[in-house]
Every structure is written in C-alpha cells, then in structure tokens.
Amino acid sequence: QVQLVQSGSELRKPGASVEVSCKASGYSFNNFALNWVRQAPGQGLEWMGWINTKTGNPTYAQGFTGRFVFSLDTSVSTAYLQISSLKPEDSAVYFCARGFSEGSGGNCNADYWGQGTLVTVSS
C-alpha cells in the first residue's frame, strides 16, 4: 500500500536549519510528484510547492522562496524539505503529499499524505 512516512518532530533555535524527510513506499517514486504543505498552529493548509521526482526540478509557492529547498534521493525514494535561517513563525506542521495527475491538462490532487512533522522554532 502507498505510504509516506515523515521524520520526527524537531526543535530548533532561531537562525538554525532543519531538514524534514518523507520516505515513500508502495508505488513507483519517480511516477508521481511530491508536494509540501505547511500548517501553522491552529491555522489552515498552505501549499509550499512541489518537486518533480523525475527531474528533481522544484517549484516554490510565493512566500517559500529563498530559505526553503526541496530535494530528493531517488535511490531511497525519499524527498527532503530543508529550511534555513529559521524564524519563530516557521513553527508549524509540515506535510508531504503525493501529487496525482489525471494526465496532461488533467486534474491534479494530493491523494496520499505523510503523517506530518512538527517543527518548533524557539529560543
């Protein structure tokens, strides 16, 4: 069965960096995009962007350029989210989600999700 398993909670000080991993299993990793979604405490879902698992090319949403980096290790079917120069407002749960496409020009959605990784930024 399709599974996305994320790394555990992280506590960092402001200015530090953090890496969240998302390990996929149960499907062909290269055939589906990988999205990242942020949810601040008590807030809604915010799409951060996605990474093409065939080419490694990332696309970032507005507000997630510069300090946020998406990467892959296809040899272990794992995607990574790195956040640098952490700020207290980066404290949130970060989800990875598989991107399913109905084909060129078709509907896309996030059909499987990781369990979420809580990142807390506090001095």
Place this chain on the structure above:
Amino acid sequence: DIQMTQSPSSLSASVGDRVTITCRTGQSISRFLNWYQQKPGKAPKLLIYAASSLQSGVPSRFSGSGSGTEFALTISSLQPEDIATYYCQQNYSALWTFGQGTKVEVK
C-alpha cells in the same frame, strides 16, 4: 495566486442533517477543484477531485458540485465521524491554493 473563499468558516449541525460548504474562486478554474477533510491531529484526506468525482473509499454521503467560480461540498446526512475541517483546493494554476477551511461541528 488564485484566491479561494470558503463559507461558512464554521458550522454546527445535527446528526442526520444535510450540510453544504461553498468555495468561490477569484477567477474561473473550470472543474480543477478538490476537497479535503482534516480531522484534528491528522493529515488531510482527499474526498472529492475534479469538482465532483468521489475518491475511492469515501462514503457516498459526500458529494461535490460546481464549475467555473462556484463549488460546493455536500454531506447528505451528517455523521459523528464527519467532525473535521474541510478545505477546497484549486489546481487550475500550476501554483495550488487552498481555501481557508470550514470547521464542521455536531450540535
């Protein structure tokens, strides 16, 4: 970015009630609209894709409708396990956006 406006932001209904949540977009998105359910402390779950297609395994009491700029998610008979926050999400643009969410509670 394509703006998404959900209403209401929260609602309280009785078990068995028919519940409708609406999502309006700032420009026409055809039927490139998905709905997700998120229970407290859990990851979101895809309910409806392409405006009205039911994701596999989702109970048939959930349905979606609409196209263009106005969409709706309907729960035909609210059940206690439907307590959650519901989000619409557009994928017309290569840059996805989510609605702000609608929290559904049981009276």
